Structures are given as C-alpha cells and as structure tokens.
Amino acid sequence: MGVDLEKMPSRGDLVSMLSGQLDCPLEDRKSYCTIWEVDGEPVGHCNVNKIVFGDRAFMHLHLWSSRWRHSGYGVRLVRMSLPFFFGTLELGDLFSEPYANNPAPNRVLEKVGFEFVRAYRTVPGTITFEQDVNLWHLSQAKFSHLMS
Secondary structure, three states: OOOOOOOOHHHHHHHHHHHHHHHHHHHHHHHHEEEEOOOOEEEEEEEEEEEEOOEEEEEEEEEOHHOOOOOHHHHHHHHHHHHHHHHHOOOOOOOOOOOOOHHHHHHHHHHHHOOOEEEEEEEOOOOOOOOOEEEEEEEHHHHHHHHO
C-alpha cells in the first residue's frame, strides 16, 4: 500500500542498487534490511533508509503474504529486527512513516512500543505517491528499556 507502480525501478536497477549497498561500509549505507523467515520460509522484510549512521533512520515493515498477517508475527518480527538497527547502525532514534490508511503497520508499531508523533501528508519515499502518513518514533533509551 502506498507504492506508485510507475515509480518502481526495473528489476535490474533494483538488484544493482541493493548489491551496491551490500558492498558499502555500514557508515555509508543508504539502506539496511532484515529478511523475516518463519520455519525457514521468507515471509517479509524490515528495512531502514534515510540513515544517518550513529543518529537516526526510518523503518519500513512488510509481511508479503496475507497468510502471516493478523497472526502476531509482525510484532515479533519487528522486535527481532530492532537490535540489528539500533546496534549495527548505532542509532539514537528510529522513525517509521506508514501509510495512514493501512492500519496493520500502525498497530504493529504501537504494540512494539513506538510512540505516535503526528499525522501529516507527504511523499514518504522515492517509490510512493503523496499520501497521509503517521509518524512513529522509538528512541534508543526506550528500546533499551523494552528489551530489558
């Protein structure tokens, strides 16, 4: 939801961009991703972009199949991704801007412990259309408290 299919890069361009990111030092990466698996089956991913290493990033979460939605997996899988983002990228703040009309990621973020900041209209990414989003925030201090 929220993607403008006209803005999607070709498969070749996408593979090239992702491969290039894998070759970059962590401090220079524009994105970082975890692939979610359940019983060895890939079911979704969680990635960050707009990374300012040692400071902040913006997180996106996607369960690829409806089979895994409304099952509690989203909350568990996001929680498993957070240590990678906060630890590896040394983040102080993690934000997420899900499409306001997509209730699932908004519920997941709230259940995980993100705090709602505000709603507004924007073009949140390079492949999205202008839309209403909800801005959510999780600080490193709150993340540490949630994990203890």
